[in-house]
Amino acid sequence: QKEVEQNSGPLSVPEGAIASLNCTYSDRGSQSFFWYRQYSGKSPELIMFIYSNGDKEDGRFTAQLNKASQYVSLLIRDSQPSDSATYLCAVNTSGRGGSNYKLTFGKGTLLTVNP
Amino acid sequence: DAMVIQNPRYQVTQFGKPVTLSCSQTLNHNVMYWYQQKSSQAPKLLFHYYDKDFNNEADTPDNFQSRRPNTSFCFLDIRSPGLGDAAMYLCATSPRQGLARVQYFGPGTRLTVT
Numbered sequence: 001q002k003e004v005e006q007n008s009g010p011l012s013v014p015e016g017a018i019a020s021l022n023c024t025y026s027d028r029g030s031q032s033f034f035w036y037r038q039y040s041g042k043s044p045e046l047i048m049f050i051y052s053n054g055d056k057e058d059g060r061f062t063a064q065l066n067k068a069s070q071y072v073s074l075l076i077r078d079s080q081p082s083d084s085a086t087y088l089c090a091v092n093t094s095g096r097g098g099s100n101y102k103l104t105f106g107k108g109t110l111l112t113v114n115p
Numbered sequence: 116d117a118m119v120i121q122n123p124r125y126q127v128t129q130f131g132k133p134v135t136l137s138c139s140q141t142l143n144h145n146v147m148y149w150y151q152q153k154s155s156q157a158p159k160l161l162f163h164y165y166d167k168d169f170n171n172e173a174d175t176p177d178n179f180q181s182r183r184p185n186t187s188f189c190f191l192d193i194r195s196p197g198l199g200d201a202a203m204y205l206c207a208t209s210p211r212q213g214l215a216r217v218q219y220f221g222p223g224t225r226l227t228v229t
């Protein structure tokens with residue numbers, strides 16, 4: 001069974017610090033990796049995606065991918081209280097046809113940024 | 116702005132009373148998804164449409180049905196809601212092209228079963 005694992009947290013960091021969120025996945029055929037932010041009671045919002053090994057930066061966010069280790073992470077620099085949310089890691093499943101369009105989600109990591 | 120719209124945002128139904136949730140999109144995406152998400156859990160895929168091709172997850176209860184009359188609209192029908200079906204229902208869309216297979220979510224419908 002294809003799985004995506006995240007530390008459920010809560011992860012608590014002070015304002016201005018770097019928050020590091022981690023995710024591992026079991027399907028070696030996975031090609032695309034996503035980070036979504038979900039505020040309580042709201043729907044997931046895409047932060048960024050990555051599909052090549054290495055780092056991808058977008059503003060205060062950096063996604064890191066290591067396919068050999070089946071590991072993807074999200075770094076949030078200069079964390080703000082407004083970053084407090086659950087962060088969902090999602091992995092594109094491998095497969096033919098329609099199954100190639102499915103994502104497997106982790107349960108999410110709750111991040112709290114303290115003022 | 117192009118977007119994914121879900122109606123209603125909040126739905127209260129009685130045990131066993133059929134309910135329909137709707138999703139519409141202006142993104143012209145080929146793929147549409149329905150997820151169920153309960154508190155502190157990952158979104159759980161119920162089914163998805165690749166154009167008009169319907170793909171049901173193996174563990175989706177028969178109580179859940181879906182219709183996609185055209186590219187823009189998709190419906191989730193719950194034929195006989197039980198207390199365990201209370202959840203947030205999320206609609207998402209994805210373009211057919213592109214390596215990333217990004218999914219864009221609507222605001223969700225919060226379903227309460229009394």
